[in-house]
Amino acid sequence: MGRVPCCEKDNVKRGQWTPEEDNKLSSYIAQHGTRNWRLIPKNAGLQRCGKSCRLRWTNYLRPDLKHGQFSDAEEQTIVKLHSVVGNRWSLIAAQLPGRTDNDVKNHWNTKLKKKLSGMGIDPVTHKPFSHLMAEIATTLAPPQVAHLAEAALGCFKDEMLHLLTKKRIDFHIQQSGAGPVNTVATYITTKHNEKDDTIEKIKLGLSRAIQEPDMLPSNKPWETNGATSANFGGTCSAFPESVSGFQYGSSSFGNEEDGSPWSQSMCTGSTCTAGDQQGRLHEKLEHENRGSEGGKDNGNGSSIFNPDCVLWDIPSDDLMNPIV
DNA sequence: AATGGGTGCAACCGCGAACTC
DNA sequence: CGAGTTCGCGGTTGCACCCAT
Numbered sequence: 017m018g019r020v021p022c023c024e025k026d027n028v029k030r031g032q033w034t035p036e037e038d039n040k041l042s043s044y045i046a047q048h049g050t051r052n053w054r055l056i057p058k059n060a061g062l063q064r065c066g067k068s069c070r071l072r073w074t075n076y077l078r079p080d081l082k083h084g085q086f087s088d089a090e091e092q093t094i095v096k097l098h099s100v101v102g103n104r105w106s107l108i109a110a111q112l113p114g115r116t117d118n119d120v121k122n123h124w125n126t127k128l129k130k131k132l133s134g135m136g137i138d139p140v141t142h143k144p145f146s147h148l149m150a151e152i153a154t155t156l157a158p159p160q161v162a163h164l165a166e167a168a169l170g171c172f173k174d175e176m177l178h179l180l181t182k183k184r185i186d187f188h189i190q191q192s193g194a195g196p197v198n199t200v201a202t203y204i205t206t207k208h209n210e211k212d213d214t215i216e217k218i219k220l221g222l223s224r225a226i227q228e229p230d231m232l233p234s235n236k237p238w239e240t241n242g243a244t245s246a247n248f249g250g251t252c253s254a255f256p257e258s259v260s261g262f263q264y265g266s267s268s269f270g271n272e273e274d275g276s277p278w279s280q281s282m283c284t285g286s287t288c289t290a291g292d293q294q295g296r297l298h299e300k301l302e303h304e305n306r307g308s309e310g311g312k313d314n315g316n317g318s319s320i321f322n323p324d325c326v327l328w329d330i331p332s333d334d335l336m337n338p339i340v
Numbered sequence: 341a342a343t344g345g346g347t348g349c350a351a352c353c354g355c356g357a358a359c360t361c
Numbered sequence: 362c363g364a365g366t367t368c369g370c371g372g373t374t375g376c377a378c379c380c381a382t
Contacts, residue, residue, distance in 0.1 A: 030351085030352080031350095031351075031352095031375090031376090032350075032351080032376085032377095033350090033351090052367080053367075053368075054366085054367070065352095066367085066368095067352085067353090067367095067368085068351075068352080070368075070369085071350085071351065071352080072350090072351085074369090075350075075351085076350075076351095103371065103372085104370090104371085105370075105371065106369075106370060106371085117369090117370070117371080118349085118350080118351090118371095119349090121371070121372085122348070122349055122350085123348090123349095125348095125372095126347065126348050126349080127348085
């Protein structure tokens with residue numbers, strides 16, 4: 017038996033809501049509440065699907081919603097929580113008063129993902145791209161890595177060129193100490209006519225990872241013992257010292273208009289400082305994972321409690337809706 | 341001025357969970 | 362307990378707006 021449609025498709029209006037419709041819905045809900053969405057459009061005199069009404073109310077009309085720009089603090093919270101729970105937008109939105117899961121999701125997809133990518137951080141794993149490459153390099157035999165590197169470079173060339181050239185992201189990375197440093201900054205500030213050179217440098221970095229695997233910390237190259245800053249720096253032979261000065265902080269964010277006080281701790285390479293709230297969320301999520309057979313995928317393909325991935329140092333007080 | 345690409349946001353879709361009878 | 366119904370979530374799409382060419 018097929019799924020029952022949420023409403024009749026005929027005689028149901030779709031698309032943008034008019035102010036009149038908004039008024040009808042708002043005033044009806046103000047009087048009768050939001051019980052039984054299926055009946056609401058009928059009773060409110062709207063030619064809309066109940067689902068559409070619910071969405072309009074929860075994502076736009078609710079009086080407690082914020083409609084403005086996301087603040088730096090909100091962005092930090094999103095990134096930090098995303099590094100822990102992945103694409104669980106409702107969980108993340110629950111920590112941001114006045115924001116809906118749709119808001120958070122849209123903001124992530126349109127702004128934050130690009131911000132992180134532009135900073136050389138994989139928005140899925142919250143690890144620097146260089147570390148991901150180094151990880152691959154350490155787990156495969158050199159011949160395999162060589163082939164994989166070629167394939168990967170082919171796949172990501174366009175994306176990287178886009179970042180390196182069109183976006184012209186200007187990283188202000190302080191190079192700590194002298195030396196033969198192929199920094200991310202070096203790559204990213206490369207001029208247009210140096211595209212090919214850039215690719216060659218990336219290849220070189222990767223090949224170093226292949227040739228000098230011992231330079232990589234054994235298991236988790238992005239981790240350092242108890243370090244509190246520049247953690248995904250560590251030593252990475254794919255991009256030697258490349259990301260050591262590379263951080264979410266405003267100084268590294270270069271020309272970002274907001275000069276936002278992002279901290280390097282947003283990256284999962286940072287030390288996890290588990291707190292009370294974190295423990296509770298952790299328990300909640302573990303419970304969910306146990307409860308649903310096969311576990312609910314967090315959307316990024318890795319366990320949300322993979323110790324290699326977890327980072328969350330949000331102060332307990334920052335959490336609006338602790339999840340127990 | 342026309343147009344094409346990029347961006348941001350609102351809305352829709354389909355699935356699974358939760359609820360009701 | 363099971364079937365039907367409703368709700369909530371995450372992914373995706375559509376479209377208006379902006380800007381560069």
